[in-house]
Amino acid sequence: DAGVIQSPRHEVTEMGQEVTLRCKPISGHNSLFWYRQTMMRGLELLIYFNNNVPIDDSGMPEDRFSAKMPNASFSTLKIQPSEPRDSAVYFCASSLAGLAGGKNIQYFGAGTRLSVL
Amino acid sequence: AQKITQTQPGMFVQEKEAVTLDCTYDTSDPSYGLFWYKQPSSGEMIFLIYQGSYDQQNATEGRYSLNFQKARKSANLVISASQLGDSAMYFCAMYRGNNDMRFGAGTRLTVKP
Numbered sequence: 001d002a003g004v005i006q007s008p009r010h011e012v013t014e015m016g017q018e019v020t021l022r023c024k025p026i027s028g029h030n031s032l033f034w035y036r037q038t039m040m041r042g043l044e045l046l047i048y049f050n051n052n053v054p055i056d057d058s059g060m061p062e063d064r065f066s067a068k069m070p071n072a073s074f075s076t077l078k079i080q081p082s083e084p085r086d087s088a089v090y091f092c093a094s095s096l097a098g099l100a101g102g103k104n105i106q107y108f109g110a111g112t113r114l115s116v117l
Numbered sequence: 118a119q120k121i122t123q124t125q126p127g128m129f130v131q132e133k134e135a136v137t138l139d140c141t142y143d144t145s146d147p148s149y150g151l152f153w154y155k156q157p158s159s160g161e162m163i164f165l166i167y168q169g170s171y172d173q174q175n176a177t178e179g180r181y182s183l184n185f186q187k188a189r190k191s192a193n194l195v196i197s198a199s200q201l202g203d204s205a206m207y208f209c210a211m212y213r214g215n216n217d218m219r220f221g222a223g224t225r226l227t228v229k230p
Contacts, residue, residue: 033218042220042221042222042223043208043220045218055215056215089160091162093162103150103167103169104150104212104218105152105164105167106152106164106218107164108154108161108162108163108164109161110159110160110161111160111161111162113160
């Protein structure tokens with residue numbers, strides 16, 4: 001079975017440029033999450049979707065960040081314009097929400113390492 | 118505040134020995150889930166083991182077991198018979214419902230030959 005697929009694996013861009021990160025969740029999963037990982041702040045939840053609908057975007061750092069999920073098999077995280085402080089590893093994860101007992105296992109993609117110069 | 122604490126930034130263990138990675142959590146919710154993830158140097162996050170707050174038995178998955186002490190709010194990961202490939206960052210996480218998952222700061226485990 002294919003896991004969560006993220007692209008690109010690495011992205012190097014210059015400050016001010018638009019960056020789009022892509023994610024394909026595991027087929028059948030109904031929740032999708034975007035995380036950012038940095039040395040200073042660890043893993044931070046940016047936004048999550050349930051049944052393609054954004055539920056909580058309180059973790060999105062500012063208006064430069066936006067996320068969409070046009071269908072159950074695809075999501076994007078866009079940064080426009082990008083800044084050096086956005087450099088981090090961005091993870092997408094998916095899960096099958098609603099299971100009893102809190103067994104809401106999130107399966108992660110391999111991540112996108114973003115470097116903004 | 119709901120939070121996860123991993124007090125060991127780094128741990129060393131000799132190959133073939135067992136090691137315990139500590140995790141404490143703080144929540145007032147009666148229903149929650151506890152997870153451990155492994156992040157090797159390649160960067161991916163790999164799910165290892167899950168423990169539900171109502172589970173009576175400690176979870177086990179192969180060489181991984183979770184020492185769940187509910188009254189002490191601890192969920193330590195025990196890795197038996199350590200292997201060189203176990204060297205990685207390990208993250209404890211807590212799920213409280215409504216897709217609210219919080220991660221600890223992680224523990225870097227190094228297995229020595």
